Amino acid sequence: MKKQMLNIHNDYLKLLVDTATTFGVPKGEVIRACQIPLSLLTDNNSNERISFNQWTDIVIRLLALLPNKGVGYQFGLNCKLTVHGSLGFLLISNSTIGKVLVDLQKYYSMRIHKMDLSILNKNNKIILRLNPLYQLPAHLNESDKNIINRFFIESALIDIITNLQMITNFNITGINIHAAWDKEDYHALYEKRLPIIHFNQDHNQISFDLKCLDLPLTFSSTSAYTLAMEMVNKEFLFYQDQDNKIILKVNQQLKFTPGIGFPSLTEVSHKLKLSERTLKRELSLANTTFSALLQSRKFELAKKLIDSNRNIQEISDLLGYSHISAFSRAFFGWTGKKPSDYIREQRVAIKSFYIQQSKKIYKE
Structure with a gap:
């Protein structure tokens, strides 16, 4: 198997900059501090991708600019389905939570930082477990690697569970999040907006009641889903080739x-x-x-x-x-x-x- 050259869609870079401004930092200062080329933020480059190394360098500079603020939490909350492009369209037009998870598992790493999403069924619970497939740049020290790994996984966990809840009119019950790191001070600022999170666990995962797999989606549409699947498959093959x-x-x-x-x-x-x-x-x-x-x-x-x-x-x-x-x-x-x-x-x-x-x- 050929080695993949990881890359990140520009939509996430723009969202990252917008997320930083919610903490009161002017956009210009974010761009300067993170050394982001202005060309990457123009509408003309909305469908382009940046290298994974460039993405991680930008993220680590942003986290240094906003230390201990919960940027990963906020980024995850800001990742609405629309920012995921054709994949978001595919998920929102699906029929049930269970079928969403099938598609999400297949296409998840196409857009989200090259992470493997495992789906397990245990004790009447569905478990969504995240395992990174990427390798961080060698020039980062261990402290920076831990910080950026936490950002990626925090944002992914929050992104998944908030969007799953958003696409159905029914409550997803029994939600728990497990995280492999210590509880940070900024957690208290987000605690009321998030499901229960258990820290210092063996895995990074989300669990909820098995019965929720059959929950119908608010905007389910067979024709829209068919169109979205065409778009997703073409994007998947295209960017797979771009490796x-x-x-x-x-x-x-x-x-x-x-x-x-x-x-x-x-x-x-x-x-x-x-x-x-x-x-x-x-x-x-x-x-x-x-x-x-x-x-x-x-x-x-x-x-x-x-x-x-x-x-x-x-x-x-x-x-x-x-x-x-x-x-x-x-x-x-x-x-x-x-x-x-x-x-x-x-x-x-x-x-x-x-x-x-x-x-x-x-x-x-």
Whole structure:
């Protein structure tokens, strides 16, 4: 198995900065103290990722800026389902808590710091146990490693249980959280907002009553779930491929320029200071091709253009297809559907979601 190059979605970096400001630190000071490049916080980079080492360096600087404040707790509370992108959409549109856990276990490490989520059934309790898969940078001392590990696990535990409770109108009963570290002073500031936490335990985990697996979700929608699953699978495969360095480098160069389009193989190889032949060979060793990566980028852009209500002819022209039929064939290859069918299903799913949300608001 190839070694993974861990990376973190930019949405979490932006949320981290916003979380820091809730402690009264101006955003500019957070950016300076954590040495965050401003380019990472722009909307243009909303779908990009940063390296895991860069992420941990930023987090450790933030924790030094706000020591013993419970930043991990607050970050976990701030991690609403929407920040998890397609994974959040998949969970909220599911049918029951039990099915949510099945999907969460499969896709959890796709977005959340490369952690393994084990699900156990013991004494009529469901146990969600977290085990880190990452390795922290070697330059960190043991104290910093302990601090940052606690931040990651604190935020993950709080994120999971608060969002599970949020997606159903029923109470998840018998909740307990186990943490492997000592009780910190800042816990008292959050105690009333959190379930019971037991410290100095053998594992980092959440447990709750087995009967809660059948609890229905507030915004369950079969059509929305199907759409979300398509999005999650494509993101999962795409970023799994990005673990390979040459694929990551090529994807970083495949930027769309209005009026010009995507760069060619020749242009990308020139940017990477490689011959076309070498680039093709390296991509082949990574089990992909330049054409396949380009098609993935085109599909991403096509979805964004669909979301902006562009018609099919406009999208075809913008993406550089010679005829709308050529774009339709490409789109069918991406999704197994005609563009018109995909657009119709997406609009039905979104409409269904908002109708259910409106009903909930009306009931309240």
